[in-house]
Amino acid sequence: xxxxRGISRSxxxxxxxxxxxxxxxxxxxTGFLGANGSGKTTTMRIVLGVLAANAGTVSWQGQELTPQTxxxxxxxxxxxxxxxxxxxxxQITWLARLHGVDRETAQRNTDQLLEELELTGRAxxxxxxxxxxxxxxxxxxxxxxxxPAVLILDEPFSGLDPIAVETVLDVLRKRAAxxxxxxxxxxxxxxxxxxxxxxxxxxxxxxxxxxxxxxxRAKHAGSRxxxxxxxxxxxVRDVPGARILELDGPRAVFEAEPQQVLRAALExxxxxxxxxxxxxxxxxxxxxx
Amino acid sequence: xxxxxxSQATWLVAEREMKTLVTTKGFWIGxxxxxxxxxxxxxLPTVFGGDDPKVAAVGxxxxxxxGKELDVREVGTVQEAADLVRxxxxxxxxxxxxxxxxxxxxxxxxxDVVSQLVQAPxxxxxxxxxxxSGQRFVTVLVFGLVFLMFGMGGAxxxxxxxxxxxxxxxxxxxxxxxxxxxxxxxxxxHTILTLGQVVVLALAAPIALRVAGxxxxxxxxxxxxxxxxxxxxLGFVLISSMWAVAGALVSRQEDLGSTMGLVMIAxxxxxxxxxxxxxxxxxxxxxxxxxxxxxxxxxVRLFAEQAKPWEALLSLGILAxxxxxxxxxxxxxxxxxxxxxxARVKLSKAWAxxx
Numbered sequence: 001x002x003x004x005r006g007i008s009r010s011x012x013x014x015x016x017x018x019x020x021x022x023x024x025x026x027x028x029x030t031g032f033l034g035a036n037g038s039g040k041t042t043t044m045r046i047v048l049g050v051l052a053a054n055a056g057t058v059s060w061q062g063q064e065l066t067p068q069t070x071x072x073x074x075x076x077x078x079x080x081x082x083x084x085x086x087x088x089x090x091q092i093t094w095l096a097r098l099h100g101v102d103r104e105t106a107q108r109n110t111d112q113l114l115e116e117l118e119l120t121g122r123a124x125x126x127x128x129x130x131x132x133x134x135x136x137x138x139x140x141x142x143x144x145x146x147x148p149a150v151l152i153l154d155e156p157f158s159g160l161d162p163i164a165v166e167t168v169l170d171v172l173r174k175r176a177a178x179x180x181x182x183x184x185x186x187x188x189x190x191x192x193x194x195x196x197x198x199x200x201x202x203x204x205x206x207x208x209x210x211x212x213x214x215x216x217r218a219k220h221a222g223s224r225x226x227x228x229x230x231x232x233x234x235x236v237r238d239v240p241g242a243r244i245l246e247l248d249g250p251r252a253v254f255e256a257e258p259q260q261v262l263r264a265a266l267e268x269x270x271x272x273x274x275x276x277x278x279x280x281x282x283x284x285x286x287x288x289x
Numbered sequence: 290x291x292x293x294x295x296s297q298a299t300w301l302v303a304e305r306e307m308k309t310l311v312t313t314k315g316f317w318i319g320x321x322x323x324x325x326x327x328x329x330x331x332x333l334p335t336v337f338g339g340d341d342p343k344v345a346a347v348g349x350x351x352x353x354x355x356g357k358e359l360d361v362r363e364v365g366t367v368q369e370a371a372d373l374v375r376x377x378x379x380x381x382x383x384x385x386x387x388x389x390x391x392x393x394x395x396x397x398x399x400x401d402v403v404s405q406l407v408q409a410p411x412x413x414x415x416x417x418x419x420x421x422s423g424q425r426f427v428t429v430l431v432f433g434l435v436f437l438m439f440g441m442g443g444a445x446x447x448x449x450x451x452x453x454x455x456x457x458x459x460x461x462x463x464x465x466x467x468x469x470x471x472x473x474x475x476x477x478x479h480t481i482l483t484l485g486q487v488v489v490l491a492l493a494a495p496i497a498l499r500v501a502g503x504x505x506x507x508x509x510x511x512x513x514x515x516x517x518x519x520x521x522x523l524g525f526v527l528i529s530s531m532w533a534v535a536g537a538l539v540s541r542q543e544d545l546g547s548t549m550g551l552v553m554i555a556x557x558x559x560x561x562x563x564x565x566x567x568x569x570x571x572x573x574x575x576x577x578x579x580x581x582x583x584x585x586x587x588x589v590r591l592f593a594e595q596a597k598p599w600e601a602l603l604s605l606g607i608l609a610x611x612x613x614x615x616x617x618x619x620x621x622x623x624x625x626x627x628x629x630x631x632a633r634v635k636l637s638k639a640w641a642x643x644x
Contacts, residue, residue, distance in 0.1 A: 081457030
């Protein structure tokens with residue numbers, strides 16, 4: 001498990017991170033959400049050891065990270081970049097070897113990844129000859145080729161078309177399933193919603209929400225329900241303590257003690273559906289930041 | 290998983306730098322240019338200046354010029370000979386003049402012809418040197434040019450550093466290997482390439498000299514060449530680390546010009562300095578101990594037999610200490626500025642400890 005505890009960092013007078021704490025658990029995909037400038041990239045850089053924190057610690061398997069104890073990170077920076085004039089396969093293999101992978105394994109892993117990412121046909125091309133979407137896939141390969149112990153991906157899906165998103169998702173899910181903790185930032189909430197197991201939301205340098213996706217939803221669900229009956233649902237407003245939020249013929253969204261409303265509805269006739277309204281990540285996000 | 294050790298990382302970086310550079314056309318064009326230039330410098334003077342001067346000779350003067358190093362054309366009359374001179378077909382005409390001869394020329398006394406016709410008195414040099422000033426000039430020129438070429442070649446380090454910053458791959462690199470390994474790898478890679486080129490040049494130089502018929506100069510040049518190589522290599526490391534910093538301070542190729550100035554001065558300085566002052570033993574002596582100019586000045590002094598081996602060793606020692614110091618300074622500047630993007634990083638900011 002990767003543990004971040006009480007990380008603070010300032011640039012000059014500007015406090016970018018204020019006591020940031022969260023965990024990235026093995027085998028789970030942790031979505032790191034925040035608006036632009038909220039401190040996502042700074043946090044990731046500190047976790048990677050590229051940037052020093054003013055306070056706080058980052059630990060891996062209970063041990064504080066130092067250059068010696070750092071696990072092998074797979075990193076995809078927000079501002080993408082590889083050598084434009086280097087051939088795709090050479091480049092990925094070289095990066096693997098820079099991580100200490102021997103030549104044969106590096107080549108084997110490269111070929112396997114290029115196949116998974118549907119890039120085998122472009123292996124001998126220079127990076128600059130590829131489309132931006134394909135360059136992005138190469139970037140994913142660069143982050144994965146050395147079989148990293150932890151994956152840190154800054155906006156891995158931005159710039160990808162829907163098909164490429166699926167390809168990359170498959171590749172990442174496979175890594176997570178094999179027990180690798182994956183931390184990825186995104187501002188595409190729909191993707192995060194679908195993909196992540198855990199969510200960390202950061203705003204103005206502080207963690208404002210943190211937990212598994214279900215926990216968070218339940219926590220922010222409140223007492224909001226949706227009922228669909230066979231006739232007009234306007235009567236709900238007459239139930240003591242109930243407050244209607246939306247009314248649309250036989251459908252109503254309300255806040256109230258649910259059992260009381262359900263009982264009243266059954267007395268009046270048929271109930272077609274009755275469900276707690278779980279907030280989307282988007283709603284939680286808007287609520288907490 | 291086993292992490293790449295510092296030396297492995299350094300070597301991988303060096304290897305990539307070398308591969309990248311040798312696959313560019315510019316590298317080979319530059320190298321070919323250097324070799325051709327070297328041959329031209331040594332061979333061309335003999336090709337152009339090697340022919341005997343052409344003269345016309347009349348009557349009894351013919352006997353006088355026979356056996357001399359002159360290309361003689363016999364003509365019947367003085368008038369004919371004078372016409373040939375006027376038409377610039379010959380450099381001079383040798384015609385009878387009373388009991389002796391005289392030389393007709395157009396507007397300059399033809400020194401090379403006259404020297405063939407007079408009995409030169411014997412010369413004894415009190416402070417004999419194995420090389421004359423002409424040979425010394427060629428040596429200064431060659432050493433200076435080679436230093437200049439390779440020093441400028443180091444700009445590839447600045448370019449590769451900026452490329453890494455501009456494409457942001459630098460973030461992946463610094464999260465993978467120590468920044469010092471990056472710097473060391475770059476310097477190592479380019480130094481090996483330079484050494485390789487120097488070896489080829491050192492092998493080509495004797496051939497060029499033989500072709501030029503200057504084989505005897507070889508024995509004189511060889512020891513100076515032997516000294517030149519360590520000076521050149523250390524000098525190159527010194528300049529390389531400065532190139533690396535020049536690259537790390539900016540974020541885009543377009544801005545590189547603003548930081549390269551100082552390094553260019555450090556590269557051009559020795560070249561022009563030695564060109565201007567090689568006849569001035571005092572200045573040359575000082576320059577042969579200053580780390581930046583020592584690379585050219587000391588081998589030149591050794592070549593001219595003005596310096597003793599211990600002086601060369603001392604100068605090499607000073608250079609080595611400077612290299613280590615500059616490397617440490619450069620490593621700090623490089624580390625602190627590598628992840629800063631946007632505007633050019635000020636030297637003072639790059640030097641300040643990380644916030």
